Amino acid sequence: ECTKHSIYNFVSYEGLSLEYNAFTIILFSIEIPQNIHTTLEKSEWRAATGEEIRALKKNRTWKLVDLLEGK
Secondary structure, three states: OOOOOOHHHOOOOOOOOHHHHHHHHHHHHOOOOOOHHHHHHOHHHHHHHHHHHHHHHHHOOOOOOOOOOOO
16 A cells, blocks of 8 residues: 555445446556656557647647756
8 A cells, every 4th residue: 555544445436327437447447657668668658649749739839948957
């Protein structure tokens, strides 16, 4: 356990519909990469990253800057 007060001590899935319960189980089974290196190892995440970058460029919502010294 990573915390002394696990959310499972306070949250119950008992009242959820079968469909929503199945949905939450699927969500918890998805492994989200923690950095760009592991993201690019999986084709589906690599594709999603490409789509995101294309959207950022198209919408002009990003700016390329120099990396801070020492980083």
